[in-house]
Amino acid sequence: MEDFEKILAELSKPEVKELKHQDLLGENIMRAKNRNALSFWWLVIPFYIIATLTMKTWYMKTTLKQEINLFKKDDPILSVLLFLIFPAFIICFNAFFSSKRTLVNNVLVIFSSIVIFIYMLTCYV
Amino acid sequence: MPEEKLFERIKDHPAVFSEIFDLYYKPIFGYILRRTADFDDTADIASETFFKVFKNISKFDQRGIPIKVWIYRIATNEMNLHFRNQKKYKRLFENNAMNEPELFKSYLLADRQILERELLLHKQYQAVVAHLKQMPVKYQEVIALRFFEGKDYKEISEILNLKEGILKSLISRGLEKLKKLCKEVTFDGRL
Numbered sequence: 001m002e003d004f005e006k007i008l009a010e011l012s013k014p015e016v017k018e019l020k021h022q023d024l025l026g027e028n029i030m031r032a033k034n035r036n037a038l039s040f041w042w043l044v045i046p047f048y049i050i051a052t053l054t055m056k057t058w059y060m061k062t063t064l065k066q067e068i069n070l071f072k073k074d075d076p077i078l079s080v081l082l083f084l085i086f087p088a089f090i091i092c093f094n095a096f097f098s099s100k101r102t103l104v105n106n107v108l109v110i111f112s113s114i115v116i117f118i119y120m121l122t123c124y125v
Numbered sequence: 126m127p128e129e130k131l132f133e134r135i136k137d138h139p140a141v142f143s144e145i146f147d148l149y150y151k152p153i154f155g156y157i158l159r160r161t162a163d164f165d166d167t168a169d170i171a172s173e174t175f176f177k178v179f180k181n182i183s184k185f186d187q188r189g190i191p192i193k194v195w196i197y198r199i200a201t202n203e204m205n206l207h208f209r210n211q212k213k214y215k216r217l218f219e220n221n222a223m224n225e226p227e228l229f230k231s232y233l234l235a236d237r238q239i240l241e242r243e244l245l246l247h248k249q250y251q252a253v254v255a256h257l258k259q260m261p262v263k264y265q266e267v268i269a270l271r272f273f274e275g276k277d278y279k280e281i282s283e284i285l286n287l288k289e290g291i292l293k294s295l296i297s298r299g300l301e302k303l304k305k306l307c308k309e310v311t312f313d314g315r316l
Contacts, residue, residue, distance in 0.1 A: 004304045008272040013250050014162075014243045016155040021168075021232035026146045028224050029176050 047111070049082055050118065068122040083119035087112035142179050149193065150175060153200050159273045160204055160265070162244055162254045164237045170207055174200045190283050197284045201270075205262050249310065256306035264299030271296055 053067040060067075072079040090112045153174060158167040177199050185195060244251060257265050266285060270276045282289050 004300060004307075005272070008253070008268070008300075008303075009275075011250055011253065011272075012247050013159055013273055014155075014240070014247050016151055016158060016240065016243075018239075019151060019154060020235050021229060022147075022150050024225060024229045024232060025172055025175075026143055026150070028229070029146070029172065029179050030142065031224060 045082065045086070047115070050115065064118075065122045068119065079119075083115055087115045142182055145178070145182075145192065145196075146175055149196050153196060156197065156269075156274055157200055157204060158240060158244075159250075160254070160269045161207070162251055164240050164244075166207060167240075168233060168236075170200070170203045174203050177203075194280065194283045197270075198286070201266055201284060205266065208258070208262050208265070252310045253303070253307055256310070257303060259306060260299065260302055263295060264302060267292060267295045268299045268303060 049071075050064075053071065054064060056062070057064050057067050068079070068083075091109050150171070154167060154171045157170050157174075158164070161167050161170070174196065178196055185192065189195075190198075257268060267281060270281045270284060271278075276284070278289050278292055281287075282292050285292070287295070
């Protein structure tokens with residue numbers, strides 16, 4: 001066994017003398033840390049709206065669909081902005097521009113999809 | 126610069142991370158290359174290792190272990206995840222966030238050509254690594270650190286967070302298994 005240990009220790013091994021990509025990689029690692037997804041706080045806005053509408057349905061004995069439709073009727077531009085455009089923007093940003101997929105990125109994408117799904121459901125169901 | 130002074134500077138000026146990167150990137154790259162014997166995997170694992178180092182440098186407690194040991198530990202864990210197929214890497218240069226991606230790709234290609242040629246010059250080593258990769262990860266890491274990186278038992282036990290007794294036992298059992306696997310490998314006519 002000692003013979004085999006000696007053989008392994010003395011075995012000629014590959015060495016790394018120079019790495020051309022090292023400097024550029026170092027710069028990019030330091031830049032990458034600062035490129036994060038949009039903070040999840042941005043998604044609080046549409047979720048807050050849905051939460052208030054849900055509470056309204058509870059107390060007014062209506063349905064979420066009715067409340068969202070009422071919201072759409074009262075303010076069509078804001079409802080499209082909050083429930084469609086804004087979550088779609090978050091999904092696109094996280095999917096294509098984030099330098100690193102993290103748990104926050106994935107959660108944001110999932111929540112944004114849920115918001116869009118709820119809105120589309122109220123339109124067509 | 127002594128490691129303690131470097132670390133103190135990092136706390137005040139995180140950009141000093143580049144000094145740590147310059148100091149340790151090549152040795153860590155070499156460590157990963159000698160274990161994986163594959164340039165592309167090495168490049169991915171090494172970049173992920175240092176990304177984690179940069180992300181967590183402010184949380185690192187210098188009183189525990191030296192920073193070098195900490196970086197080796199991260200690199201070892203990343204390699205283990207790779208070998209256990211738990212982690213697939215999106216190549217760093219494929220991300221849109223990369224600055225000068227074409228230049229980076231060309232540097233990477235140049236490095237790949239040099240290191241793949243270097244690997245080919247060490248056929249016996251490649252044969253041993255091919256057999257080592259067939260073994261459980263716990264043996265791979267101790268044998269690689271002891272015999273390929275030349276680390277002593279104290280340093281290996283710090284990197285892997287193992288007691289020295291357990292470490293020696295792992296090395297002993299790992300060597301037995303590796304010796305059997307390397308039966309047909311010729312080491313300058315001695316085996």
